[in-house]
Structures are given as C-alpha cells and as structure tokens.
Amino acid sequence: MDEATNNLKSRSSVFNQHLHSTRNLWSGILFGLGLIAFVDEVVFHQLLQWHHFYDLSTTHIGLISDGLFHAFSWFATIAGLFIFADLRRRNALWLNRWWGGVFLGAGVFQLYDGIVQHKLLQIHQIRYVENVIVYDMIWNIIAVGMIIVGIVLINRTRREQQKEGAVSGAQS
Template identity: 70%
Template sequence: MTTLKDRRYAHEDRSFHSARNFWSGFLVGLGFVAFFDETVFHQLLHWHHFYDLSTTDAGLVSDGFFHAFSWFATVGGLFLVADLRRRKAFWRKRWIGGIFLGAGIFQLYDGIIQHKVMGIHQIRYVENIWIYDVIWNVTAVIMIIIGAYLTAKTRPKK
C-alpha cells in the first residue's frame, strides 16, 4: 500500500529525474518515427530509400542502417523508462512531451535537411512533390508544438 509519504518522495524523485524522463521520451519518439518512416515509406510503399543517390542495393543497405538506428534509439529510451519506473520516478506527461518533441524534431530534420538541403531522398518521386513536403513538415511542426507545450507544462519548479 502506498502511503502519502511514499507519494511525496516519488514526486520529488520525479522532479529530480525530469531530464531523464524527457530524454527517454525523446529517444522513443525519435526511434518510433524513424521506424514508422522506414517501415511504411521504405518497405511497404517503396516510395524511397534512406539514400537514393546510388544503386538500389546501396539504398537497401542504407535502409538497414537506418532501421538499426531507429531500434537503438527506441531500446535505449525504453531502458531509461525501465530505470525510471524502478526508481518510481516515471513522469508520464513529461515523457509524452519528449516523445512528441523527438518525433517532431527528427521528422522536421528529415524533411528539411535530408530531403531539401542534402537531397539524399524525397518522400515520393512524383512531379508535384510540394504537397508531400507540406504535409510532412506541417505534421512535424504540430508534433513539436505539442511536445513543447507538454514539456513546458511539466517543467520542474525551482
């Protein structure tokens, strides 16, 4: 049975571990959106590979590295969650804020840096790419706004 004293200490631990709650969510969000991108757009729809400036074989190898990266980020974030839960310091709302920020920042980075600046791949190779770019980047900005709101709302009080 949890006592009032236990809950008070758990809340103090939660505030003490606010950065860990945030970063674990950030890694899970980054890993999840990368995994989703790789699974849906690379494997199921065949719209692009992580690296499209070479052969199909090179694109498939780059997809494998991208997939491994997404799982390393996700598993690393989940190990941090397990540690927070063990310490009774898990802060769900802050963690979810981290998820949205991680997913949104990665998606915006992908949409601007990888798609436009570096040009290593596009979302889809069609004549009018702009609608795909707008949807991709607006979705990223929405996730960033939600994540920033939740993170600010759960900022520990000094």
C-alpha cells in the first residue's frame, strides 16, 4: 500500500472512532461494570464468603440473590462485548476511550456498592468484622481511583477529538 492509501485508512478510522465515540464509552462502561461485579461476586461472595448480595434474610435467600447478581454481571459484560465487537467490525474501536469507560464503569459501580448498598441500604457489609471502616475505606478509595483513571482517559480522548476537529476544519 502506498502512503496516500494508508493516510486515507487512518483518517477513515479516526472519523469512525469519533462518530462512534459514545458507543465506545458505553461499551467500556458496561464491560467495566460487569467485570467488577463479576470479580466482587466470585472473590467476596464465593471464594472468601464474606457476604451475600442480600444478607438481610436467610442464607438460602442470600444465595439466590448472589445468583441474580451474577446473572446481571454477565449480562452487562456480554452486552459491552457485543458493542465492542460491532465497533471493531466498523473499524471504529477507540481503545483509549473504551478503557476510560471500563475504569469509569467499574469505579462507579464499586463506589455505588460501597456507599449505597453497604452503608445507606445496609443490605450487606463488605465483611462482618468489628473494624469494618478499614475495609469500607479501602473499597471506596479504590473505587474513586478507578473513577479518576477513567475520567483522565476519557478527557484525553476528548482533547484528541477536539484537536482532530480543529485540524480537519483547518484543512477544509
């Protein structure tokens, strides 16, 4: 291939990425949300057995709630991957924006879990120990860290998009 063809393909890919920037973001958010929910379910619910999704009833109900939570996490993960595959097919996958969505989705879900489910609704605690605040702080700090990483990556792609738009406008 010659340089002109490569340049045209590159510009086409950038155009597709920008055209589908919202889909890149939502694909990442759904995947990140599903992935962190899956990790939470497997590690904290099944392997460590620290809690169930719903601990305000019997163990039987707790296990049913874990199964529903697990199904939800897989639906979100698979939905994110279907959108990801479609973006690849369209030559519109923007990995930096997608990863920003992954971190943002995972962080928002974890922060929601730590604040709303653990503290406000009290449907379960991260772990049933005397000094649970240590676990809560670590949980929420990690969540905020993921949100910050996601926002930084998303903002970088916004700046790229604005820069590309300014360059395209100047060349027209």
